[in-house]
Amino acid sequence: MGNASVDVVSQPSKSKSKRGFRAGHTGWRAALFMLPxxxxxxxxxxxxxxxxxxFAFTNLSxxxxxxxxxxxxxFRNFASMFADPTFRISVLKTIIFLIFSAVIGQQxxxxxxxxxxxERNRVFRxxxxxxxxxxxxxPEIVVAFIFFAxxxxxxxxxxxxxxxxxxxxxxxxxxxMVSVVVANIWHGTAFSMLVYQAALGDVPxxxxxxxxxxxxxxxxxxxxxxxxxxxxxxxxxxxxITLQTLGLFTLxxxxxxxxxxxxxxxxxxxxxxxxxxxxxxxxxxxxxxxLLVIGxxxxxxxxxxxxxxx
Amino acid sequence: MNRFTTDKVLAHVILVLIGIAxxxxxxxxxxASFQPxxxxxxxxxxxxxxxxxxxxxxxPANQRAFLNGIxxxxxxxxxxxVVAGLAAYPLSRYQLKYKRPFMYVILFSTSLxxxxxxxxxxxxxVFIHMTDSLFWTMMFLSASGLPYAIWIMKxxxxxVPIELEEAAWTDGASTLTSLRSVVAPLxxxxxxxxxxxxxxxSWGNFFVPFILIQTPAKLPASVTIFQFFGQxxxxxxxxxxxxxxxxxxxxxxxxxxxxxxxxxxxSFGGATKG
Numbered sequence: 001m002g003n004a005s006v007d008v009v010s011q012p013s014k015s016k017s018k019r020g021f022r023a024g025h026t027g028w029r030a031a032l033f034m035l036p037x038x039x040x041x042x043x044x045x046x047x048x049x050x051x052x053x054x055f056a057f058t059n060l061s062x063x064x065x066x067x068x069x070x071x072x073x074x075f076r077n078f079a080s081m082f083a084d085p086t087f088r089i090s091v092l093k094t095i096i097f098l099i100f101s102a103v104i105g106q107q108x109x110x111x112x113x114x115x116x117x118x119e120r121n122r123v124f125r126x127x128x129x130x131x132x133x134x135x136x137x138x139p140e141i142v143v144a145f146i147f148f149a150x151x152x153x154x155x156x157x158x159x160x161x162x163x164x165x166x167x168x169x170x171x172x173x174x175x176x177m178v179s180v181v182v183a184n185i186w187h188g189t190a191f192s193m194l195v196y197q198a199a200l201g202d203v204p205x206x207x208x209x210x211x212x213x214x215x216x217x218x219x220x221x222x223x224x225x226x227x228x229x230x231x232x233x234x235x236x237x238x239x240x241i242t243l244q245t246l247g248l249f250t251l252x253x254x255x256x257x258x259x260x261x262x263x264x265x266x267x268x269x270x271x272x273x274x275x276x277x278x279x280x281x282x283x284x285x286x287x288x289x290x291l292l293v294i295g296x297x298x299x300x301x302x303x304x305x306x307x308x309x310x
Numbered sequence: 311m312n313r314f315t316t317d318k319v320l321a322h323v324i325l326v327l328i329g330i331a332x333x334x335x336x337x338x339x340x341x342a343s344f345q346p347x348x349x350x351x352x353x354x355x356x357x358x359x360x361x362x363x364x365x366x367x368x369x370p371a372n373q374r375a376f377l378n379g380i381x382x383x384x385x386x387x388x389x390x391x392v393v394a395g396l397a398a399y400p401l402s403r404y405q406l407k408y409k410r411p412f413m414y415v416i417l418f419s420t421s422l423x424x425x426x427x428x429x430x431x432x433x434x435x436v437f438i439h440m441t442d443s444l445f446w447t448m449m450f451l452s453a454s455g456l457p458y459a460i461w462i463m464k465x466x467x468x469x470v471p472i473e474l475e476e477a478a479w480t481d482g483a484s485t486l487t488s489l490r491s492v493v494a495p496l497x498x499x500x501x502x503x504x505x506x507x508x509x510x511x512s513w514g515n516f517f518v519p520f521i522l523i524q525t526p527a528k529l530p531a532s533v534t535i536f537q538f539f540g541q542x543x544x545x546x547x548x549x550x551x552x553x554x555x556x557x558x559x560x561x562x563x564x565x566x567x568x569x570x571x572x573x574x575x576x577s578f579g580g581a582t583k584g
Contacts, residue, residue, distance in 0.1 A: 247423025
């Protein structure tokens with residue numbers, strides 16, 4: 001959760017004082033204590049990651065001739081992937097979804113909420129906070145049902161538009177990407193709001209006050225003081241949200257199933273279709289490898305940012 | 311002064327509008343669940359009824375699904391708390407050569423999207439014949455939750471003073487005894503944070519059991535509710551809303567229960583996974 005992991009990495013010196021703590025056989029003891037976690041992580045986490053790198057280069061399949069004899073096919077999966085227009089569409093959809101739901105939607109709305117709530121009274125702040133948090137606490141699949149009802153033809157949204165004499169349409173069919181983006185913003189914004197509420201608490205009041213005395217307006221204080229101070233939180237939050245949004249499956253799958261057509265088919269949905277609907281596991285793994293590599297790069301960026309902040 | 315007040319009014323208006331935008335979609339679920347003839351749009355009903363909840367709760371398949379979900383989530387929480395607690399102990403207490411790289415691997419793993427490994431995990435499960443098993447699904451979920459849990463546990467443990475343990479050793483307690491009787495009680499906020507987070511994450515997880523479990527009788531509520539949506543979702547809106555409510559309530563309760571621990575867990579950080 002957010003920027004705060006920084007706090008912890010930044011105190012390695014604390015353990016230095018424990019040098020020689022129960023010295024002697026600590027190595028063995030430590031290994032014993034960590035054994036269960038090592039075994040679990042190795043078998044279920046690191047082995048699958050290694051398998052991704054292997055199976056992505058095979059023609060592994062659940063049906064057909066290749067299911068009996070899996071062969072190494074080199075880069076053939078990647079060649080056919082880049083030749084497949086559906087893949088290119090899903091990369092585009094993933095980028096659109098990332099930009100609108102995570103980078104713009106959750107980040108900006110979360111920051112806006114945190115700033116607007118910063119100096120409001122307690123009751124007001126907690127009521128709005130609870131409403132935003134409700135979207136976060138709601139399980140992803142229920143979020144999908146809620147927005148299925150909200151955006152259906154003659155659903156709640158059409159009813160509200162009807163008050164303004166706007167004709168009812170089936171949002172999930174006409175504007176499916178807008179629907180999933182809105183649903184994901186509703187679900188995820190609280191995370192950014194919490195991160196920024198914590199970050200705003202760290203902005204020194206004295207600097208803001210002296211800027212005000214010097215005649216800086218509300219927006220000048222925001223762009224010249226607040227944002228530069230919390231830029232570390234903005235960056236780490238950006239990477240974390242990107243990672244979460246990149247792996248989003250349940251919400252899109254149960255709201256639109258990637259459709260209509262492939263209008264909301266992001267990479268995880270495309271991966272699922274190829275691997276489990278068309279039983280092309282090798283090809284599906286090649287898509288996971290792409291996701292995994294993007295994830296690994298983003299994770300490295302995330303770690304670098306924490307290092308910078310340390 | 312005038313400008314100051316318009317600013318204030320504007321801020322409140324924007325906040326109220328955002329609040330309304332957040333609550334309206336949710337209202338449908340709450341209202342429709344009490345309406346036997348619910349439609350897809352929000353409507354204020356003249357008649358309120360619990361019949362939707364009745365039909366969901368009396369269906370033996372749904373009861374089993376909730377039970378499976380609870381078993382899966384509780385099992386995973388216990389495994390994660392114990393295993394992460396054990397791993398966190400030497401990381402917090404001992405001076406280890408490989409501690410820093412290890413913590414970096416842990417931190418790195420917290421942020422990897424689990425979706426990216428589901429296809430190879432499925433392949434692994436097929437090869438060693440572990441598919442369609444609640445137990446092995448629980449083990450995989452536990453492993454995927456471990457990095458975050460170890461990270462949080464270690465940080466909570468760092469705040470437990472060593473002196474208390476040293477006193478226990480002087481009295482002749484072994485490391486394990488002091489871990490159980492001295493460290494664990496002081497770790498309760500950490501244990502709750504990790505336990506609640508793990509339970510909520512597991513309870514809401516649809517993708518993992520959807521891929522790894524096939525037999526309907528073994529499915530947890532997260533997958534059953536999806537199938538219910540597929541079969542009756544376009545007819546029985548009231549029941550779908552009631553099912554959603556029943557499925558959401560544990561997550562909400564846990565959040566309220568864990569909030570006072572969680573704010574601490576939040577400021578200690580780490581990363582959650584979607």
